[in-house]
Amino acid sequence: MAKSLQVLLRDAHATVDAEVQSALAVAGYILTPAHYRVLRNLGEDGARPVELAAKASITRQAIAKIVDDLERIGMVRREPDPYDGRGVIVRFTDHGLAGLTVARKRMAELEYEYATRIGSERWTSLRATLEELFGEE
Numbered sequence: 001m002a003k004s005l006q007v008l009l010r011d012a013h014a015t016v017d018a019e020v021q022s023a024l025a026v027a028g029y030i031l032t033p034a035h036y037r038v039l040r041n042l043g044e045d046g047a048r049p050v051e052l053a054a055k056a057s058i059t060r061q062a063i064a065k066i067v068d069d070l071e072r073i074g075m076v077r078r079e080p081d082p083y084d085g086r087g088v089i090v091r092f093t094d095h096g097l098a099g100l101t102v103a104r105k106r107m108a109e110l111e112y113e114y115a116t117r118i119g120s121e122r123w124t125s126l127r128a129t130l131e132e133l134f135g136e137e
Contacts, residue, residue, distance in 0.1 A: 035070060037066075041055035042091075049063045
């Protein structure tokens with residue numbers, strides 16, 4: 001019996017995640033699954049904790065603890081929210097941005113490897129289809 005779409009997508013996600021985590025570990029970034037869950041939802045412009053909680057599907061209390069830990073290891077910093085005097089924006093530090101570069105580089109390598117395996121036309125078509133189905137923009 002063929003794998004379901006859900007299983008195929010889960011396996012694809014797990015494979016890419018493991019490859020990125022491995023590249024980060026080799027570069028000296030020792031992160032927990034909770035760290036990854038938050039960092040993958042933190043854009044270069046930063047995000048409010050409530051936004052991170054919603055995107056990562058975890059509670060605000062859990063976000064606070066994870067952000068505390070990420071601050072402790074130098075991946076992120078909290079800055080005052082210019083639009084809300086009581087709020088904060090979580091942003092990558094330079095160290096965190098360097099880790100983001102490692103992750104993006106490994107993802108680009110994976111895309112190249114996949115395109116090489118199945119052919120660039122098929123890869124381009126697959127990627128475009130996934131973006132059409134699941135992309136936010």
